[in-house]
Amino acid sequence: MIKEIIVVEGKDDTTAVKRSVEAETIETGGSAINKEVLKRIRLAQERRGVIVFTDPDHAGERIRKIISKEVPGCKHAFLTQEAATSRGDIGVENASAEAIRKALENVRTDYQSAEAQVSWEDLMDAGLIVHPQAAARRMLVGKALGIGYCNGKQFYNRCRMFQISQEEFLEACRPFIEEEGTHL
Template sequence: MIKEMIIVEGKDDTTAIQRAVKADTIETGGSAINKEVIQRIKLAQERRGVIIFTDPDHAGERIRKIISSKVKGCKHAFLTREEASYKDNIGVENASDEAIQTALENVKTEFLSIDKDKEQISWQDLMDAGLIVHAQAAKRRTELGKVLGIGYCNGKQFYKRCKMFQITKKEFENGLNQIELKD
């Protein structure tokens, strides 16, 4: 049984999570998260911890941001769009048990304070790596997001996630080497 409560968008996501692992969930009911749901998530964070596991689409990212801004110290699980796709539908409910298990094994934790001893990634590092202001930036962020386990997002959000999850320069460079070997 997973100790933390897993935050998902809806009932189908709960079914998929419970099919893949033993865990309790809190459903947001979509992107219009009300105060009562946020209060339940805050209580769960205090008592057991929470893992945000939303769909790898715009609405899922919006929900993730809302919860993260109101509930500090959350953990995050990510699926790729490929893992969560079935026909024209993208969602946790479409992922295989194995993909869900892997995402939960590779959960990332938000850090409330930055470790000053770790060399942080700069905006310039993202530019130099072709992750922003580059013809292939979105594709490169998608691939590096998979390698680092932080999911896909736009350039600004990618930078924030690198900071939030304290991705080191060494991890970043190793990830870049992996995606460049694929090209």
């Protein structure tokens, strides 16, 4: 059984998580997360720890940001958009049991006060921002690092928040850096 309580968006997500692992969940009820839910999440964090496991879309990212701001120190699990998509619908409820287990095995802890390990210049040098293939590269690197896909600014913030080391970052960038013959 997973010790932490997993925060998901809705009932279908709870069903998907429980068919994949033995765990308890708190449902946010979607992106309109209220004070009562935040209070339960805060209590869960104090007593057992929390893993935030939201959909890899805009609404899921909004929920993740709200929880991170209101309840510091949470762990985060991420699914790729491809692993969470079925018939054009994106959500945790669409992921396979294997994808859910893998995401929960690769959780990251939110360290908001940490000094940046990866710089904005590192992202530019790797072509993750201001590059014709930046979005595709962020998707690949985000998947390799287990921090999910997001825009350039959010990607930078996630690298800081989850204390991604230079070594981890370079390893994740290696496939396309070697392909181009460039060095970081």
